[in-house]
Amino acid sequence: MADRVLSGTRPTGKLHLGNLLGALENYKKLQGAESFFMIADWHALTTEYESHTSIAANVQEVVIDYLAAGLDPAQCTIFVQSDVPAHAELALLLSMMTPLGWLERNPTYKDQLAELKGKDLNTHGFLGYPVLQTADILLYKATKVPVGEDQVPHLELAREIVRRFHHLYGKEIFPEPQPILTKAPRVPGLDGRKMSKSYGNCIYLDEKAPDVTAKMKTMVTDPARKRREDKGHPEVCPVYYFHQQFNAASVETVASECREAKRGCVDCKLEAAGKLNEFMEPIRQKREIWCGQKNKVRDILAEGRKKASVVANATVQEALETVGVRSRD
Numbered sequence: 001m002a003d004r005v006l007s008g009t010r011p012t013g014k015l016h017l018g019n020l021l022g023a024l025e026n027y028k029k030l031q032g033a034e035s036f037f038m039i040a041d042w043h044a045l046t047t048e049y050e051s052h053t054s055i056a057a058n059v060q061e062v063v064i065d066y067l068a069a070g071l072d073p074a075q076c077t078i079f080v081q082s083d084v085p086a087h088a089e090l091a092l093l094l095s096m097m098t099p100l101g102w103l104e105r106n107p108t109y110k111d112q113l114a115e116l117k118g119k120d121l122n123t124h125g126f127l128g129y130p131v132l133q134t135a136d137i138l139l140y141k142a143t144k145v146p147v148g149e150d151q152v153p154h155l156e157l158a159r160e161i162v163r164r165f166h167h168l169y170g171k172e173i174f175p176e177p178q179p180i181l182t183k184a185p186r187v188p189g190l191d192g193r194k195m196s197k198s199y200g201n202c203i204y205l206d207e208k209a210p211d212v213t214a215k216m217k218t219m220v221t222d223p224a225r226k227r228r229e230d231k232g233h234p235e236v237c238p239v240y241y242f243h244q245q246f247n248a249a250s251v252e253t254v255a256s257e258c259r260e261a262k263r264g265c266v267d268c269k270l271e272a273a274g275k276l277n278e279f280m281e282p283i284r285q286k287r288e289i290w291c292g293q294k295n296k297v298r299d300i301l302a303e304g305r306k307k308a309s310v311v312a313n314a315t316v317q318e319a320l321e322t323v324g325v326r327s328r329d
């Protein structure tokens with residue numbers, strides 16, 4: 001059988017360059033008749049249930065980011081998780097047979113509990129996050145799941161749940177999903193750490209060119225290069241990462257001039273910002289156009305909901321029959 005692709009994005013705000021290079025570029029390559037890209041609003045709620053922000057408004061932003069980045073609704077199915085109730089149904093079914101110990105041992109769970117200290121995440125929903133994610137994947141019988149490194153344990157758990165389901169009910173109905181890791185796993189942010197919303201070090205897809213340039217000017221550089229005469233080490237400099245990504249033609253020159261102290265960091269940053277802005281301009285323009293076409297966005301999601309529901313409902317039916325909750329007649 002041909003590969004089926006499913007991935008999801010939590011709508012916790014606008015997408016940034018790290019999301020674009022780390023995930024969306026990968027999605028774009030994988031889009032074809034058998035690909036599903038989902039806005040995981042239930043997953044956002046697992047950590048945002050206390051904050052009264054509008055998850056629905058964030059869903060709109062993410063869809064527009066998807067479209068502006070080049071996902072084509074004629075080639076893939078774009079839909080919102082809560083629009084397809086089958087996600088909640090299969091998650092509940094899988095929760096019956098998922099051992100608590102598997103969820104408590106999940107490294108992502110432990111990391112997130114420690115990291116998101118301001119939030120009370122001692123909830124049923126948050127512990128069950130990977131069960132819901134497994135349901136997302138199994139509903140479409142996805143074989144390939146493009147994700148970041150941090151999601152690998154969730155995919156492992158998904159395969160364990162599949163094996164347990166098959167073992168318990170004696171019928172193999174789900175493929176074991178495999179992760180597809182991105183080639184640009186770690187996009188640096190302004191402070192040199194991984195670009196992440198929670199670090200406040202992001203460049204967002206909707207930012208205007210002068211704002212991007214202003215942010216780039218604040219980016220950290222090689223810490224060993226305190227004065228203009230000091231020789232630099234481009235490989236440790238986040239600005240150089242942007243030259244590698246967006247200034248391929250001059251990247252060797254940038255590196256050698258940096259190493260020999262023949263270029264200043266201010267000029268180097270301006271050059272990187274110029275190239276980054278060239279890359280971002282078409283995305284920004286498409287974003288604006290989509291922002292003015294809210295009805296069209298609504299139609300795309302309605303169509304996505306229809307296409308996703310057909311597949312997902314059939315799988316829920318099959319799973320409930322296999323378990324013995326429903327009978328065929």
Ligand code: TRP
Nearest residue numbers: 006007008009010040043133136
């Ligand atoms: N947990 C994923 C993340 O935080 C988002 C997600 C939800 C997902 N459901 C999914 C990813 C299904 C892949 C497949 O990035």
Ligand code: SF4
Nearest residue numbers: 232237239258265268
């Ligand atoms: Fe980084 Fe460029 Fe400065 Fe070298 S010259 S340290 S690559 S900003």
